[in-house]
Amino acid sequence: xxxxxxxxxxILAFTFSCAQRKVSSPAGGALEEGASAVAPGKxxxxxxxxxxxxxxxxxxxxxxxxxxxxxAVLTEKEREEILKDIHFxxxxxxxxxxxxxxxxxVADWMLQNPNVRLIIEGHCDERGTxxxxxGLGDRRATSTKDYLVSLGVPESRLQTVSYGEERPxxxxxxxxxxxxxxxxxxxxxxxx
Amino acid sequence: MxxxxxxxxxLFLFLFPQVSSGRMYIDxxxxxxxxxxxAIYDLLGPEEAEEISAILRDxxxxxxxxxPVDRDAYIETPLPVFNPQNWTPLGVELxxxxxxxVDADRIEVIVYLYDVVEARKILQRRYSAHKRHLxxxxxxxxxxxxxxxxxxxxxFRTKIAFIGEKKGKRTIxxxxxxxxxxxxxxxxxxxxxxxxxxxxxxxxxYSSARGKQWGIYLADFQKRKELIIIRSTATNIAGDFFPDGxxxxxxxxxxxxxxLYIYNMKKKKAERITWKRGIEISPTVSPDGRFIAFxxxxxxxxxxxxxxxxGKRPRRISFNSRYCTSPAWSPRGDRIAYxxxxxxxxxxxxxxxDGSDSVQLTDRGNNEDPSFSPxxxxxxxxxxxxxxxxxxxxxxxxxxxxxxxxxxxxxxGPEWSPNKVF
Numbered sequence: 001x002x003x004x005x006x007x008x009x010x011i012l013a014f015t016f017s018c019a020q021r022k023v024s025s026p027a028g029g030a031l032e033e034g035a036s037a038v039a040p041g042k043x044x045x046x047x048x049x050x051x052x053x054x055x056x057x058x059x060x061x062x063x064x065x066x067x068x069x070x071x072a073v074l075t076e077k078e079r080e081e082i083l084k085d086i087h088f089x090x091x092x093x094x095x096x097x098x099x100x101x102x103x104x105x106v107a108d109w110m111l112q113n114p115n116v117r118l119i120i121e122g123h124c125d126e127r128g129t130x131x132x133x134x135g136l137g138d139r140r141a142t143s144t145k146d147y148l149v150s151l152g153v154p155e156s157r158l159q160t161v162s163y164g165e166e167r168p169x170x171x172x173x174x175x176x177x178x179x180x181x182x183x184x185x186x187x188x189x190x191x192x
Numbered sequence: 193m194x195x196x197x198x199x200x201x202x203l204f205l206f207l208f209p210q211v212s213s214g215r216m217y218i219d220x221x222x223x224x225x226x227x228x229x230x231a232i233y234d235l236l237g238p239e240e241a242e243e244i245s246a247i248l249r250d251x252x253x254x255x256x257x258x259x260p261v262d263r264d265a266y267i268e269t270p271l272p273v274f275n276p277q278n279w280t281p282l283g284v285e286l287x288x289x290x291x292x293x294v295d296a297d298r299i300e301v302i303v304y305l306y307d308v309v310e311a312r313k314i315l316q317r318r319y320s321a322h323k324r325h326l327x328x329x330x331x332x333x334x335x336x337x338x339x340x341x342x343x344x345x346x347x348f349r350t351k352i353a354f355i356g357e358k359k360g361k362r363t364i365x366x367x368x369x370x371x372x373x374x375x376x377x378x379x380x381x382x383x384x385x386x387x388x389x390x391x392x393x394x395x396x397x398y399s400s401a402r403g404k405q406w407g408i409y410l411a412d413f414q415k416r417k418e419l420i421i422i423r424s425t426a427t428n429i430a431g432d433f434f435p436d437g438x439x440x441x442x443x444x445x446x447x448x449x450x451x452l453y454i455y456n457m458k459k460k461k462a463e464r465i466t467w468k469r470g471i472e473i474s475p476t477v478s479p480d481g482r483f484i485a486f487x488x489x490x491x492x493x494x495x496x497x498x499x500x501x502x503g504k505r506p507r508r509i510s511f512n513s514r515y516c517t518s519p520a521w522s523p524r525g526d527r528i529a530y531x532x533x534x535x536x537x538x539x540x541x542x543x544x545x546d547g548s549d550s551v552q553l554t555d556r557g558n559n560e561d562p563s564f565s566p567x568x569x570x571x572x573x574x575x576x577x578x579x580x581x582x583x584x585x586x587x588x589x590x591x592x593x594x595x596x597x598x599x600x601x602x603x604x605g606p607e608w609s610p611n612k613v614f
Contacts, residue, residue, distance in 0.1 A: 050300070051336075053321035055328045055349075056614040058366055059416040060378035064409075066402035091493070091515065119404055129531060129538060129560050130605070131386055131429060132487055132494055132517040134406075135443065135450040135471035138427040142445065161404045162427045162445075166383055187404075 072116055072188040082109050085169075085183040086144065091128065093139035095147050103144070106186060107151035118153075120144050121185040122162045123169070125178035130164060137162030144184040159189075217343035220257050227259035228341070230286040231279065233270045237292035240299055240326060244292060247330035248337075250370065251348045255338060255569065256587050258286070272304045276311040285309055288337065297323045303333055305340060315340045327373065347567050351613050353377075353387050353396055354572075354583045354597060354606040364398065364411070369565065369572070369585065369608065371596030379411055379418060386430045387605055391437045393613040397421075397430045408442055408455075413614045421455065422462070431475035431486075432521075441475035441484065452486060452503070465503035476521045476528075478545070485509070485519040485528050485545075496530050498545060509547035516541075518561055522588070524568035529553075529588075531560050540573055542588065553590035564588065565608045572596070572606040 074083070083106060086099035095103065110118060122141030124133040141160035149155050169185075170177035219225065232249050235241040252258040265282050268275070272289050279287060290303035298320060305315035317336060321329040331348035338346030350369045355362050364379040364387065383401040390397070396411045407423030408430045422428050424446060431441030431452075438458050443450045450473050452466040466472045468490045475486040485498045488506065496510040496519045510516035515533035522528065528545055531538045538558045543550040553559075557577030564571055568588060575584045575595075583597035583606040597603035 048318075050318045050320045051332070053319055053325055053329045053332050055325050058375045058377065058614070059413050060376070061411050061413070061416055061418050063379050063381055064402075064418050064420060066405075066407075068403050091489075127533075127536070128515070129517040131474050132471070134385065134427055134429055135445075135473040135487075135489075138445045138450055139471060142448070159404070159425050161401065161406070161425070163383070163401070166385075166401075 069119070069189050072190045074188060078109070078188075082106060083186040083188065085185050087179060088140055088182045088184075090125070090178075090182065091136065093122075093136060093143050095143055100147075103147050104151060107148050107153050110148070110153045110157065115191065117157045117159065117189045117191065118148075119159045119161060119187040119189055120148075121167075121187060122160065122164075123167065123181055123183050123185060124165045125181040126165045126168060126173070127178060128165060130166070133164035134162050134166075135164075137164045140182075140184050218257075218341055220342050220344075227256055228285045229261045229283050230258040230288060231266055231284050232258070232260045233266060233287070233289045235290045235292045235301060235303075236270050238294050240294050240323070241292035241301075243326060244299075244301060244330040244333070247327060248288075248334050251331060251334035251346070252337065254370070254587075254592060255346065256589075256591060257338065257342060272302075274304070274306040274313065276306075276308045279308040286341070294323070299323055299326060299329060301329065301333065303337075305337055327368065331368075344569075345567050345611050347565050347570075347611055349613075350565060350611060351609040352572050352583065352585075352596065352606050353389065353609065354603050355384050355387065356597070357602040357604075364396065365597075365603075366609075367596065369570075369596070371583075371598075374598060377411060377413075385605060387607040388430050388432055388440065389607055389609050390433050391435060391610060393610040396607075397433065397440055399428060399430045421457070429473060432477045434477055435479065435481045441477060443473040443475065443486075452484070454501070465501065467503070474518055476519050478521050479523050479525045483521075483545070485521055485530075487517045487519065496528065498528075507547070509543055509545070510541070510550075511547065512541055512550060512552075520562045520564055520571075521545075522564045522568040523566050527568070527588070529562035529564065529571055531562065540571070542571075551590070553586065554593070559584075561605055563606055563608045566611045570608070572608050574604040574606065 084102050086102055120141045122137030124136050141162055145158045145160050168181045170180045234245040249260055253260055261284055267278050270289055285308050287306040292301045301319045307314045319329055328349055334348040335346040351366050352369050353366050356365045361380055362384040364377045365374055367374045381400045386399045388397040394414055399406055399408055405423055405425055406428045408421045408428050410419045410421050426444050426446035429443045433440045439454050439456050442453055442455055444453055449469055450471045452472045452475050453462045453464050455462045470490040472488050475484050477484055483498055487494050488497050493514040495508050495516050497506040497508050499506040512532040513534055516530055519528050519530040527542050529542045531540050538560050539552055540554045540559045540562050541550050541552050557575050559573055559575045561574045562571050570585055571588050572585045574581050581602050581604045582595045583603045584593055584595050586593040
């Protein structure tokens with residue numbers, strides 16, 4: 001009995017270890033070994049179960065709509081002279097000295113018009129990568145907001161949004177254009 | 193009892209060395225690996241057979257594992273007969289044959305894969321599909337062939353999700369990984385960014401700015417619904433799902449500056465994991481769910497860091513330039529792809545998770561947004577090398593870079609799906 005088992009072990013060991021195998025079948029596929037020439041017609045019985053291939057259709061999904069807040073009507077003077085964009089250096093979000101007078105005017109105007117809220121948009125040029133630029137735009141909008149708060153504008157009347165490089169003002173690919181796009185932009189919203 | 197022990201010992205002595213030394217599959221990661229010269233016969237049968245053959249051949253060739261030898265060298269009949277001696281002198285190592293039959297709206301295919309070195313058949317399988325599923329049928333065959341030879345998933349039925357732009361509106365599109373069968377998901381908004389598949393391929397997470405607020409949204413392909421997960425006046429940008437499928441990473445500036453958080457969808461709660469003053473964004477998770485790679489500018493310039501889930505001891509891994517962003521962790525676990533600005537243009541790099549062996553993979557135009565295929569062998573990315581942003585694919589070593597999104601459509605932000613979708 002034991003001899004028979006040992007013999008079986010030997011045979012098993014040989015069948016498994018003789019071949020320096022480089023390739024083998026995936027688990028479950030019962031495939032024959034060692035056939036050097038396989039005749040047609042013989043296969044049919046060995047192929048086994050047919051693999052059925054199907055595919056689910058792509059479902060269409062409705063997008064939830066959210067209304068944009070209504071921006072206030074401003075005079076030309078307000079748009080062109082007071083609520084002017086301020087600008088930033090590449091990959092920077094500190095407020096530049098040259099923009100501080102602009103922010104002073106924005107703060108004064110906010111204090112004179114207590115019934116409006118201000119949305120500060122942070123923008124970047126196209127040279128960075130999209131997602132990082134959303135972070136950078138966020139920092140630009142926030143440092144602008146912090147500066148306005150330091151000038152006395154209540155924080156509750158200020159909101160920020162980053163558009164990264166997604167909404168360029170200027171679409172040419174040169175430094176003039178990039179400089180214009182690295183900006184904080186002001187949008188005035190009616191009401192508290 | 194004692195006899196049984198002796199028998200077991202003998203069995204182990206004979207079998208164990210075989211298990212440890214006999215290699216099951218061809219190791220395609222070994223440095224000396226070269227594509228396997230393969231005779232890929234066109235399937236016998238009607239025109240559908242030709243179509244399937246073309247897809248099969250392209251899948252196998254793009255994988256870089258198979259090298260289709262010139263058809264002139266095919267000396268055997270296309271019938272399923274095989275004599276290794278015919279092929280050895282030609283250096284051909286694998287032979288693929290098969291046939292297709294079409295009956296009304298059904299296609300049946302039988303394929304045979306022979307190994308010349310082993311002198312045996314290593315795969316034979318019969319497939320059946322509706323005619324409208326000819327493409328997934330062909331990809332399934334390629335998957336089985338790839339797996340038989342390498343032991344890995346081929347992923348030829350995977351999809352790439354990306355953002356396409358038309359007339360100022362962005363839409364999330366899906367296409368086969370090779371660019372065929374483009375379909376809109378219907379998800380459209382002015383601003384859409386940062387797509388991330390759920391691990392089961394049934395959902396897609398992304399960020400969208402609507403009504404001047406950034407929200408993180410979840411498209412559920414089974415319920416056919418878009419759900420709002422997080423929406424506030426902060427910059428909320430979606431990151432990777434964890435392997436458990438319940439939690440995902442995101443970046444939010446709700447505490448002042450963009451920091452990283454883990455959102456648990458079951459508990460509907462966010463847990464903050466970074467507390468720095470600068471920008472922390474673009475988190476990607478390791479396949480075991482234990483580590484995070486992300487972008488931080490706390491050292492003065494944006495760079496890639498790796499840290500544990502507790503947010504402690506971040507370690508910098510990018511040292512290529514003063515601007516490195518967009519990390520993506522390979523599903524194989526051992527590599528991270530990211531982009532760095534080199535000479536004013538973004539290029540894709542791949543690096544060990546400890547920052548070693550950094551290799552530049554692209555060099556034409558700007559190349560951004562890398563995302564790995566589920567087997568980690570391929571990368572999809574955005575490139576503007578031909579004048580406008582378009583989705584490309586390449587092997588993870590940078591070989592065979594080719595555009596896959598439609599011509600003349602501004603397309604970006606590609607994200608390779610898991611092996612199963614929907």
